[in-house]
Amino acid sequence: MATPKKDTLLDWYRQMVLIRRFEERCAELYQQGLIGGFLHLYIGQEATGVGAVAALRENDHVITAYRDHGIALARGLDPKAVMAEMLGKRTGVSGGKGGSMHLADRERHFWGGYGIVGGHLPLAAGIALAAQYEEKDEVVLALMGDGATNIGYFHESLNLSAVWKLPVVWLIENNQYGMGTSVERASGAKELVRRALAYSSEDGSGMKMGPRIDGMDVLAVHDAVSEAIEHARKHGPILIESLTYRLEGHSMGDPQRYRTKEEVESFVESGPIGRFRQVLIDKYKGVESTLDKIDEEALQAVEDAVEFAQNSEDPTYEDLISHVYVD
């Protein structure tokens, strides 16, 4: 795998910082009562989302669960329209009707965040089927949390993808907890990627078991997902697992009784953004000032997004009743 160019790496750094600042601001807005419903932050998992989405071509597809802000921003959705969705405005990516869990952008082949655990997995299979049916050279990246691997949808969707050789990369973002229940308390297989073996044969046909990757290392994620995408494009489905950690609660208001402060702190030190920043500093002499500038610009972009959202119109009665059906 060729090492990406400096501009590309800096852009990944920009995306990761943007996501972090965006999420921190969302937390504040939630506490101020400006964001309602559930709010699941992507803080800690930025390297996985950015590295994975960066491996896609423009006409490839991505779909995820409800922890979707980072994926949306990585896929290039305008932070203004994403923030407007958080605030329930009609300028939001889903017109204020989806909220935090239901961001999407058809034009960018971002098929959405989905609030039902595992509910999007069969949709991913269907989107891949459409690509295969129409003989398009397109791959679907389907992200899910570790919790989704225990639900029936996971089994049915991965099995069907193996039977039909669908071009899907199934990517488990293993952030160690399904809500408050740790992986070893919820799953028979501690190494979740081993579940691929259930859909593969001794002769190598069926689902490919991909690697478990360091999900805090954006370069490692990008390499592994790039290889997985190539496999999916040529041969069919593959399951990979990214080991990551969410530094905040499952959603806002999570008392986090299931883990210690020390555990969380240990991951703060090895956090994906600090780590990548150090990689860039070691690799490119004098890059600090550029990185600082990117940091400032990210902060500003988020503030602009908040301002845009706050100045946007609320949805109307017409919005309430529109798009239930195709007219």
Next chain:
Amino acid sequence: MADRPITIREALSAALREEMQRDERVFIMGEEVGVWGGTYAVTRGFLDEFGAKRVRDTPIAEMVIAGSAVGAAMAGLRPVAELMTINFAFLALDAIVNHMAKVRYMFNGQFTVPMVIRTTTGGGKQLGATHSHAPEVLFAHFPGMYVAVPGTAYDAKGMLKASIRDDNPVLFVEHSTMLQRRSPVPDDPDFVLPIGKSDIKREGDDVTIVTFGKGLEWSMAAAEQLEKDGIEAEIVDLRWLRPLDLEPVFESFKKTNRCVVVEESLPMFSVGAEVAAQLQNEMFDYMDAPVKRVAAMDNPLPYSREIELMALPDAQKIVAAVKEVV
């Protein structure tokens, strides 16, 4: 072209074949649709005719059958997914209700879901409690999808073609004991019925019977008996539970001032309950008697034949209900 008497099975088969010939994006997937030829033989010969790409056998896995059809439809195909019976659709309830019916709304119209789920319904075949439901009304509860419940071959063909051509998702419910019923159906490949229009199946001045699906057959039989007693029943076949078209019911009720609702579903929170509530709101001044409901007993269905039939509606029960109101 002349209408020709064919069975509901043949009508469904013709509708599918014509729509697959018309549009390459239409394909069928589901339990035993291919090699087996459909558990009710609706798709017999399709695998040879259209090939494995467009006639796709699936594992027996309802969540992914429904859910992957949603994804394929969102991405531009027009899947017709088959679930062997509606009893198994309970397993796919989330895919149907939360995804098939909601993705368009939730993402503010970015996605369309032009798909059909075909399934069969109904009791009376000694299949026991889990295989004998007629719960189509349950699915009619949710906006964002349509529910088709044809009762004749003519309707089955025209409604299935309409469902496949429409850009909205449709749950298309066929009655498993009625597939051999025969009626004249146009050969015209462009014969399509409108979505959400009920239909007067029999005219009469004395009582309005509102029904659908298997209820149509029971009601027609009851009407013949009532005629001998000098009672003329008007039968409104809803054909669709969503969109629900009650205008012909209201018009009929202005004339008859009496209504009996007939359905195979369970009685509580039923189509009968909905029709009664709407009549009471819209037609109060025309009401000469309480709205009567004939439905299955509020009880699970058993295996043994005599007691199973005891729990289901029939013509005699409809006759009795009509005689209470005329």
